[in-house]
Amino acid sequence: MSVTPQSSPAALAALPRNLLERLYRTMVRIRLFEQKALELFLAGELPGFLHSCLGQEAVAAGVCAALREDDYITSTHRGHGHVLAKGLAMDRMMAELYGKTTGYCKGKGGSMHIADFSCGVLGANGIVAAGLPIATGAALSAQMRRSGQVVAAFFGDGATSQGAFHEAVNLAAVWKLPVVYVCENNHYAVSTPLERQMRIASVSERAAAYGIPGITVDGNDVVAVYQAAGDLIERARRGEGPALLECRTYRWLGHYVGDPATYRPPEELAWWKSRDPLLIFERRLLQEADFSEQELALVRREASDELEAAVDFARRSPAPRPEDALEDVWP
Amino acid sequence: MSVTPQSSPAALAALPRNLLERLYRTMVRIRLFEQKALELFLAGELPGFLHSCLGQEAVAAGVCAALREDDYITSTHRGHGHVLAKGLAMDRMMAELYGKTTGYCKGKGGSMHIADFSCGVLGANGIVAAGLPIATGAALSAQMRRSGQVVAAFFGDGATSQGAFHEAVNLAAVWKLPVVYVCENNHYAVSTPLERQMRIASVSERAAAYGIPGITVDGNDVVAVYQAAGDLIERARRGEGPALLECRTYRWLGHYVGDPATYRPPEELAWWKSRDPLLIFERRLLQEADFSEQELALVRREASDELEAAVDFARRSPAPRPEDALEDVWP
Amino acid sequence: MSQIFYRQAVRDALREEMRRDERVFLLGLDIGRFGGTYKATQGLWEEFGDERVRDTPLSEAAIAGAAVGAALTGMRPVAEIMYMDFITIALDQIANQAAKLRYMSGGQARIPVVFRTQEGAGRSSAAQHAQSLEAWVAHIPGLKVALPATPYDVKGLLKTAIRDDAPVVFIEHKLLYGVKGEVPDEEYLIPFGHARVCRQGTDLTIVALSRMVWKALEAAEVLAAEGIQVEVIDPRTVVPLDLATILASVRKTGRLLITHEAYTGFGVGAEIASQVVEQAWQTLRKPPRRVCGRNVPIPFAPVMENYVIPQVSDLVEAAKELMR
């Protein structure tokens, strides 16, 4: 296993300004969206259940910033961040959480199934690890079509215990497919800590079984994520095959909203909260790049305006009719 | 990956005489049984299909000699060698191949499903890799019952691409279960060579993904197999957890009888045939231990007598009645 | 008698059997300290510890397979598949191994394993967390299949399942965990293959599975007010199926309505209807009617979700049509 250390000030400063702003904007959008979703869920406005990615914003932001617009992602039950980072709009996402006809999935999918094929979002997935074989297939398609596209497949630490993980990564390795498997290692699968899921210290060690690179980065350092992901994505684009990227991070809330997460030591949460990926990046943008507080405030305001409009849009959107349930089964 | 070299003359000479004889006897029994099964199948006497393990005798013999009588094995579609080595009798095996009521499975299982729970044979399996989770469960049971039993799970190189392999080995690693996963790497899964199944040189490299030992041995060297298996089995029995043992070998025939195996270079087969595990061992018993040609001939004659009696038994045994098919579904 | 929740009845059954027989143990995702997604195993880890209440990695194939292997070698595992939708991943071990190992070995194997899971819609869980897939496992010879609808039944049937030497797929319903009902304080078992006549009636027989039993009883109330006397039967296990009790009722009423949440097409209702038609042809006055899940995936938005699974009003309407 190779470990990329936390990115240096020089590394950050070397990145283009608009990229830094984009990374920041994405993280802010995810943070605000998730906070609002939580609030609305607790207020009883949203049906179903909700898996919050608060605290994990840097992974989605860093990886997706390294993707081309026509690249693909597959996402998970904890997928709001991934799809926002890939470019989805808050309004249609929020409408989907409300189960409205204007949602990305017309209210048929909900939080766990947001998809937008026009943006390369091949779908969040309610079945843990099921996105990985699909990502492998999209990469196969990209390779066969010689489109130059790359796929990023998001999944959790828990997902690496699934047979589908093994089969999908192995197949991609054998065929040298352009796909990067991005493990958001938040150290728990529901209540089960890493050391009860596997007898290795790092998920990236699993890459050895497939003869592909395995890299571990600080998943709360958006610059480190961006750089590692970028390297592996460009490597994949050059035809050198898949890789496994482990981003070490932490979910601030329980597995779903309502889970008090009493299985985690409070000091563990405190430690990770002290490493808030958004605050860290904000501080660095001010200190290591030449961003001003005003500039960042503007980004935050724009995101919050988008969010407010999104909630408004979702609330005012029409609910589906019961019989709409019968549509969209067959092409 | 650590590679145990071919065993030395000293290693062989250090083994007890009765163990050496047992290893030889087992390999002879497998060789003769498989040759006869092939002959009977080609003569149209046996229904179904047949996966021959000719050329792979040393793996089954070496591993099972290192097991206790009350230890368990799980086997595969190519399983005659495994179960003979674990102690099954030729007569009831042959009867099973004939589909007779006196067979181990009363003619319900056939070649691919031979089982004898009283001998610790938890069953051959027609689903590739399906025996691995079962082996994990038997090891869990042994651990929970504190019985001191160990499980050896046999499977092929192809099986390591199955999700079930990954899930089963990982679970055993996490729970430190007493099981040794024995990969008979015969370099092909049906027509698919190793390099189209995985992008690593050795199956044992996969052990790294689970934090367990992975060892590769010459699978045509019964002494090397016995020693490596013995070490890992005793390690497991001591409570130190599972391991992955790769035995490199080759099947002499096609995937099933009838497959001309034209996908393999003839010189490859010739090379492996020049390394006939039985002939090698025979020569070494004469040269490196103090066995006489007469002694070995006696073992061969005993095995061939057993075989002749077995075929006779099978042929004379009654066929099931049609309605017998309705029995044995429910306990 | 005490009034307890369905989830408590599950837990009590597990606890009693674990106390009675040390070979009984549990494995599955987050069933230990976490107590299970629907809290049905809460408190058991505290009593029995890591060894007998085993949290596993996220590996349904290994969960099921390890349970099969342990069952083959002297243990009596209860393996939990968190949502029945995820049975896809464990199905080889359930349908090709557990169901067949006894047969393939000529009757040698005993496989005393219970696969506990839960199914059903009604929580906006969408297409991959709300299916009712009992038809899949019922189709495979060698598996028994139970779908308890009440606290009383879930406890008595689960204890029976654990003592059975055959593999049992034990299907709870996610919306029943919070239902309360009377459960005896003393031990009891409910044999498999014995339907429960939940309400007697003379005009129409409703055979209902799982949560639909409750809706059928509600519908029967409504219909009674209009003078239609409905008999409600809960088969409780679909393999083995107590056809005799259903036939006895149909011979009395001449009319049969079958209801389950699972997709109508190729569902359990078709088998029950077919068997009744084969056996009670002379006494049926109308063709059996299925009021089951619509043949579409389960949608997320509640208004659509409610539409695709049968509601009380659907039952009332269908019953009235049958009475015409």
Added chain:
Amino acid sequence: MSQIFYRQAVRDALREEMRRDERVFLLGLDIGRFGGTYKATQGLWEEFGDERVRDTPLSEAAIAGAAVGAALTGMRPVAEIMYMDFITIALDQIANQAAKLRYMSGGQARIPVVFRTQEGAGRSSAAQHAQSLEAWVAHIPGLKVALPATPYDVKGLLKTAIRDDAPVVFIEHKLLYGVKGEVPDEEYLIPFGHARVCRQGTDLTIVALSRMVWKALEAAEVLAAEGIQVEVIDPRTVVPLDLATILASVRKTGRLLITHEAYTGFGVGAEIASQVVEQAWQTLRKPPRRVCGRNVPIPFAPVMENYVIPQVSDLVEAAKELMR
């Protein structure tokens, strides 16, 4: 017209579609140089090469999932599952992904994937290599299911399956590969949901699936000699199901016998029987009769194997009983 084997018809369909549309490609175990276990893909690797005839590692979940992912992104994969029994391993991708992605995405996804497989007993392959599991996939909304019985049908239906934008489970039969039949030299397609009336008759309707079509035709011969005129119908696809053709026949004959190799219990026959009873109640003179696989795993020994799957004599006998 040429007389060709069923396996050749499969191959011709694949070849024609691959020539017509470069997005079509094949993936599966040993389908390339080896030509497939039943030699149905022989010669295609030689023509289309490694890129479009892809041997995979032994990973059914990845085979199915990669096909789904490729289908979502512009390709038209045909994924082979060597034996239908192994669908257990691929079922999550088939039933929870392929079947539902369109619905869950609000109609965005197109998933033009074909899962080719083969089923059936009769070769002493025992319990894990001889099952007929069409009921599993037919139960899941979003999947189409075809079971061609003749060279003509397998070619025309496979071409249609490949051009369909919905996922199709395409189920061949291992004992049909060596069957010969007439196939036009010019191109043709067979639409899904159109049953074939294989033989006309007035006394009794037999609905038969897959290889049972041939046995039904044999039984019809035998029965004709005794003065019983049997109409034999092959639905060809069970999803969509051409109920109209079956109903038209039953309205004429008043008697229905359904036969398939799959386990009787909770099988496709129950659905067909139920739908016919619901729709043709008035004209049925007898309850529909199912002559299907017995509810036991498939045994190895031929004498037992023959006993558990329906034979011509079973059909003849059941038909005569229905005529009484």
